[in-house]
Amino acid sequence: MRVAVLASGSGSNFQALLDACRETEQATVVLLATNRADAGAVDRAHRAGVPVHVIGNVADGAAIREALDAQSVDLVVLAGYLKLVPADVVAAYEHRMINIHPALLPAFGGRGMYGRKVHEAVLASGATVSGATVHLVSTEYDRGPIIAQWPVAVRAGDTPETLQQRVLAVEHQLLPAVVLAAARAGGIVRLLPGEPNFCVSADRRPLSSTLTAGP
Numbered sequence: 001m002r003v004a005v006l007a008s009g010s011g012s013n014f015q016a017l018l019d020a021c022r023e024t025e026q027a028t029v030v031l032l033a034t035n036r037a038d039a040g041a042v043d044r045a046h047r048a049g050v051p052v053h054v055i056g057n058v059a060d061g062a063a064i065r066e067a068l069d070a071q072s073v074d075l076v077v078l079a080g081y082l083k084l085v086p087a088d089v090v091a092a093y094e095h096r097m098i099n100i101h102p103a104l105l106p107a108f109g110g111r112g113m114y115g116r117k118v119h120e121a122v123l124a125s126g127a128t129v130s131g132a133t134v135h136l137v138s139t140e141y142d143r144g145p146i147i148a149q150w151p152v153a154v155r156a157g158d159t160p161e162t163l164q165q166r167v168l169a170v171e172h173q174l175l176p177a178v179v180l181a182a183a184r185a186g187g188i189v190r191l192l193p194g195e196p197n198f199c200v201s202a203d204r205r206p207l208s209s210t211l212t213a214g215p
């Protein structure tokens, strides 16, 4: 499965995906597309030898499709991509485009809900559980059917930063798990805890035990 990643920021999820794909022949990251030439993700791509496409106009769907099509992309992963994907790109990659969000959607998502703001909103609400969500991309921010979720408990004394850190650690496992499961299945599959697909690596180590031992 040929995977393209769209990212605007530091690209730690992109890195997690690169690392996971190194362990398997079933999925390869073939492109990083970004709207920010100075994004940390670009340095990571260069280090890994992954081609970079800088999106000049984020509303120009034809140009984005051209970049994806040129690499024969099977799956598009939004990992910290802060712009709305044009409707024609969403349509062209229907059921083949996913996004990761640092909260349990459908709560705490939508326009303007990114980065620290998400975790501030979770803490301000008094919610005792947050987490990470992977969902299919639609033409609205953070909407589209949910593919996988993993909860993260809010702790007494949490700050937006401490919560963000624990959620990010979970994201780094959940996103590769979804991509590797899609690669094995030949298309995106929902992951439910306890099911065989709910594993993090090519050796099918269960994600749940990894996470329990983790953050």
Ligand code: GRF
Pocket (backbone or CB within 6 Å): 007, 009, 010, 011, 012, 013, 014, 079, 080, 081, 100, 101, 102, 114, 115, 168, 171
């Ligand atoms: C992650 O929290 C992701 O869920 C959100 O943006 C952040 C990107 O972080 N969509 P990174 O660039 O992968 O470190």
